[in-house]
Amino acid sequence: MASDSLAGVPLAWPEQPGELPRRFDSRQALEAELQQLFPEAPGALSPIRGGRRQAELLLQRLQPERYAKGRNFLDGPVTRLSPYIRHGVLTLAEVRDAVFARTRSRQGSEKLINELGWRDYWQRLWRRLGDGIWHDREPLKTGQAPEHYAAALPADLLEARTGLACMDGFVQELHSTGWLHNHARMWLASYVVHWRRVRWQAGARWFLQHLLDGDPASNNLSWQWVASCFSSKPYLFNRDNLERFSSGRYCRVCSAATDGTCPFEASYEQLQVDLFPGAGPC
Amino acid sequence: MLKPVLWIHAEALGPANPALVAHPGTPAVFVFDRELIVQAGLSLKRLGFLYECLLELPVSLRKGDVAEEVLAFARAHGADGIVTSAGTDPRVEVICRTLEQQLPVQLLAVEPFVQLEGPADLGRFSRYWRRAEREVWAGWDQEV
Numbered sequence: 001m002a003s004d005s006l007a008g009v010p011l012a013w014p015e016q017p018g019e020l021p022r023r024f025d026s027r028q029a030l031e032a033e034l035q036q037l038f039p040e041a042p043g044a045l046s047p048i049r050g051g052r053r054q055a056e057l058l059l060q061r062l063q064p065e066r067y068a069k070g071r072n073f074l075d076g077p078v079t080r081l082s083p084y085i086r087h088g089v090l091t092l093a094e095v096r097d098a099v100f101a102r103t104r105s106r107q108g109s110e111k112l113i114n115e116l117g118w119r120d121y122w123q124r125l126w127r128r129l130g131d132g133i134w135h136d137r138e139p140l141k142t143g144q145a146p147e148h149y150a151a152a153l154p155a156d157l158l159e160a161r162t163g164l165a166c167m168d169g170f171v172q173e174l175h176s177t178g179w180l181h182n183h184a185r186m187w188l189a190s191y192v193v194h195w196r197r198v199r200w201q202a203g204a205r206w207f208l209q210h211l212l213d214g215d216p217a218s219n220n221l222s223w224q225w226v227a228s229c230f231s232s233k234p235y236l237f238n239r240d241n242l243e244r245f246s247s248g249r250y251c252r253v254c255s256a257a258t259d260g261t262c263p264f265e266a267s268y269e270q271l272q273v274d275l276f277p278g279a280g281p282c
Numbered sequence: 283m284l285k286p287v288l289w290i291h292a293e294a295l296g297p298a299n300p301a302l303v304a305h306p307g308t309p310a311v312f313v314f315d316r317e318l319i320v321q322a323g324l325s326l327k328r329l330g331f332l333y334e335c336l337l338e339l340p341v342s343l344r345k346g347d348v349a350e351e352v353l354a355f356a357r358a359h360g361a362d363g364i365v366t367s368a369g370t371d372p373r374v375e376v377i378c379r380t381l382e383q384q385l386p387v388q389l390l391a392v393e394p395f396v397q398l399e400g401p402a403d404l405g406r407f408s409r410y411w412r413r414a415e416r417e418v419w420a421g422w423d424q425e426v
Contacts, residue, residue, distance in 0.1 A: 008337040013309040016358050020314075020343035030333065031326070037345065038329055040320050046327040050334030052296055088294035088367075089335050092395040100422045113418060114411065120395040121410050123370045128404060130372045178327040209323045212331045217370070 006030055046178040048083065048212060055084035059098050068111035074181045074246045079112075082213035083179065085119060092116055119218060126217035133220045134201060136229040142194070143278030149199040153206055157196065164262070165254035166242055167191055178212040183245050189226040190235050194275050195263055200227040236271050239264040283363035283386060287311065287356045288341075291348075291374055293392075294367040295335040300390035301365045302339070308365075311355040312336050314345035318373065349380035356385055367392055 006029075008022030015022075020037065024030040031045045048054075058081055070076035084090045096116055103109040126133055140146065156162050160171040170188045174180050180188070185207070192203040200223040207223075208214040224230035239262055243251045251257040257265075266274070288301040288310035295312075297303075302310065314329065336343060344351040356364060363386040366378070381387050396418045403409040 006334070006337055009340050011309075011340055011342065012307045013342075013359065015342055016355070018344070020345060022337060022343060031330065034326055034330055034333065038314070038319060038326065041324055041326045041329050043326045045330040048331065050331040051338045052335070053338065055296075083331060084296075084335075087292055087296075087332065087335055088299065088392070089296040091296065091298045091393055093393040094296075094298060096395060096418065096421070103422060106419060106422065114415070116395060117411050117414055117418065118407060120414070121404065121407050124402060124410070125404050126370050178325070178331070205322070209325050210327060212328060214328065 043175070046176075046212060048080075048177060048179055050083070050087075050089070050212075052084075052089050055081065055089045058084070059090065059095065062098055062102055062112075064099055064102055064109035064112045068108060071111070071115075072183055072245050074184060074249070076181075078181060080179070083211075086213040086215045086218075092119060122215070122217040122221055125221060133217055134204075136227075137221075137224055138229050140234075141228040141232065141279060142234050142276045144197070144276070146199070149193070149197050151199055151202060153192065153198055153202050154196060157192065158206075164191075164250075164256055166246065166250035169250055174207070174210050178210050180211070185222070186226060186235060187237050187242055189223055190237055193223070193227045194234055194236065200224060200229070234276065236268060236275070237264065238266055238268060238271060283365070283388060285359075285361050286363040286365045286388070287352075287359050287361040289313075289352045289364050289366040289381070290336075290339065290341050291366065291369055291377075292332060293369045293371065293374070295332070295339060297339075298393065299339075300367050300392055304390060305365060307340075309355070309359045309361075310339075310341040311352060312339075312341050312343055313348040313351040314343070315348050315373075316346050348377050352377075352381060353384050361385065363388065365390065 004026050006024040006027065021033060024033065027045060058079060062079060063077055066077040067079065071078050081090065081095060085092060085095060096113065099109050099112050136146065157167070157171060160168040162168055167188060170180060170184045189203055192198050193200050204220045204223040207219050208216060211219070221230055226235040228234040239251065242264060254262070256262040286305065286308060288305055288308055290299060290301065290310050290312045319329070342355065344355065352364060364381055365388045368389045368391050369375070378387050378389065396414045398414060398417060402413060
């Protein structure tokens with residue numbers, strides 16, 4: 001059998017007729033089988049592998065102090081543990097203990113523990129709100145009525161042909177890998193809701209279709225935070241911010257960045273005026 | 283419950299799943315939720331990630347209506363009850379209610395990230411964290 005074969009751990013009971021296969025010659029064979037079993041689910045496998053073994057490899061690489069310093073950069077030392085935490089491959093308590101085991105000073109690990117706290121917070125809110133996480137928690141602070149936002153995502157966005165190298169790059173990465181850096185998620189969500197004026201629910205549903213860590217609570221409430229129905233003001237970014245934290249990788253190859261049509265090339269004050277003309281000062 | 287089966291759902295696909303810990307070697311099943319996959323429009327990436335996680339667990343795999351499949355699995359193994367782990371998704375509770383109409387269901391708690399006495403103020407993260415952070419770090423203090 002090929003070295004990349006996938007075999008389920010042995011079972012202590014006989015399998016029943018009609019149960020799904022647990023042995024594959026290769027990852028490609030798994031993909032082909034899943035395409036047969038779930039014709040309603042589009043696409044292919046992610047290059048990111050599931051499973052406890054992979055999760056433990058990532059856990060061993062945790063560097064809480066480096067995380068605290070560099071986590072906002074797209075190429076920064078983020079943990080990439082979110083898909084495994086979302087599905088309980090690792091519990092939040094296990095990750096907390098792994099961080100503690102690598103903690104020399106509390107200050108160096110506070111940021112990473114804080115981020116685990118966010119996950120716990122979203123889960124507590126989900127238990128309290130149930131399906132209410134799909135509804136605006138508070139009124140928008142954009143000066144726009146909810147009905148002024150489109151119900152569906154525009155085709156050029158879904159097809160990664162907005163002409164903005166950053167946004168098209170994020171969409172391609174989301175669709176092909178099922179994972180995006182948190183900063184990229186925030187920029188993409190802000191672009192969808194504030195520049196394209198689409199309802200946050202459409203964006204949230206789209207993310208949940210693709211993100212391997214797609215968790216309705218973390219996802220929807222973060223979209224609400226960006227939209228301003230779960231925060232005191234809408235989340236905005238500008239080119240300076242995106243270029244800095246992406247180390248310029250998109251702006252270097254973006255025609256909009258050089259021909260003066262980049263919609264993010266402005267001060268925050270100007271963006272506020274342009275995007276939210278009906279809103280009061282933030 | 284003398285002869286249960288385990289229902290493994292998508293919030294607990296690791297060895298710390300309390301049902302797997304409490305009942306090693308007991309027949310366990312995961313069901314790909316056809317209705318959820320269609321309604322949410324889940325991509326193959328997500329299903330593939332789950333599948334790879336599941337191959338590393340002692341669990342039989344099915345697809346279709348979750349409650350119907352778990353009950354069929356229980357019948358096939360002559361079970362007198364179902365043990366599972368507590369979930370956050372309201373869908374877990376709905377499925378448990380359906381299962382309970384046929385067999386007793388035992389829900390086991392997953393180890394919490396932080397234990398807070400009484401209701402927490404969840405109005406904003408900062409309010410929650412002001413209280414929770416102290417409790418989380420108390421665990422570290424005990425270990426050093």
